[in-house]
Amino acid sequence: KAGVTQTPRYLIKTRGQQVTLSCSPISGHRSVSWYQQTPGQGLQFLFEYFSETQRNKGNFPGRFSGRQFSNSRSEMNVSTLELGDSALYLCASSLQTGPFSNYGYTFGSGTRLTVV
Amino acid sequence: QKEVEQNSGPLSVPEGAIASLNCTYSDQGSQSFFWYRQYSGKSPELIMFIYSNGDKEDGRFTAQLNKASQYVSLLIRDSQPSDSATYLCAVNMNSGGYQKVTFGTGTKLQVIP
Numbered sequence: 001k002a003g004v005t006q007t008p009r010y011l012i013k014t015r016g017q018q019v020t021l022s023c024s025p026i027s028g029h030r031s032v033s034w035y036q037q038t039p040g041q042g043l044q045f046l047f048e049y050f051s052e053t054q055r056n057k058g059n060f061p062g063r064f065s066g067r068q069f070s071n072s073r074s075e076m077n078v079s080t081l082e083l084g085d086s087a088l089y090l091c092a093s094s095l096q097t098g099p100f101s102n103y104g105y106t107f108g109s110g111t112r113l114t115v116v
Numbered sequence: 117q118k119e120v121e122q123n124s125g126p127l128s129v130p131e132g133a134i135a136s137l138n139c140t141y142s143d144q145g146s147q148s149f150f151w152y153r154q155y156s157g158k159s160p161e162l163i164m165f166i167y168s169n170g171d172k173e174d175g176r177f178t179a180q181l182n183k184a185s186q187y188v189s190l191l192i193r194d195s196q197p198s199d200s201a202t203y204l205c206a207v208n209m210n211s212g213g214y215q216k217v218t219f220g221t222g223t224k225l226q227v228i229p
Contacts, residue, residue: 033217042221043160043204048214055214090159099210100147104162105217 002027004093004108012114018079021111025072025093031055032074033105034066037088046089049074050097078113086115117142120207122220130228135192137223139205142186148208149181149188154222155201164190195227 005024013019025032034046045058049068066076072093078085089112092105121140129135137151148167152160166172166179166188178191188207192199202222209216 035219043219045216045218048216056211056216058216097215099208099213099215100167101208101215102148102165102167104150104152104165104206105160107159107161109159 004091004106006089006091006108006111008111009109010112010114012116013081014116015081015083017081018077019081019113020075020077021089021091021113023074023076023091023093023108025074025091026106029093029095029106030072031094031097032068032072033092033094034074034076035090035092036060037090037110038086043090046076048097055097081115083115086113088112118220119143119209119218120205120220122203122205122223124221125224126226127223128226128228129195131195131197133195135195135199135225135227137190137192137203137205137225139188139190139207139220140186141188141205141207141218143207143209144183144186146183146186146207146209149179150206150208150217151177151179151188151190152204152206152219153201154204160204192225195225197227197229200225200227 033048035043047057068074091108096103151164154160164179180189204222205220
């Protein structure tokens, strides 16, 4: 079956611009989570969506937002880009969610964002 | 204190040896724990999960959990050069009744032929 698809793979943007990243989860998976990965900080949780509702949000400024559609596809948006937003953005899908869930993530290949 | 802590390494082991990777976490209420492997330039992939105290074995991998000590470990037996990667510990934490999976910064493992 198809894996988690993220588009685009690479993006170069200028400071102050905005960007939208897309993620299509594995068919049947309704939970989509987003992470930012940088060499210094590792994987940082951005937010999780389940059935079109944001379930949780990490400690990122309001410039970072997201949404999920009825087909479980998700987008994240970053407005007013800063140099520090340069990172690999990973989308992860899961069959189930919850604080006691034992279902792990399947990650997409990521979107490499470079802000210049 | 970080929510999930791992030694960044690198941890170097000879081929055929046992590699031991460790992780501690801060949230006493955490119930589910995961190990992911990430090869350079690739995305993380799930290799193990554990939720009960004790050991869980899957092939050459053994996950160990001690909730009282808030400690999770991963043992890799008969280490192979193909095991060289960064290993990420992840903890499912209860955040307002919802999950929040928090990752450690990872331990880089090098298996020397």
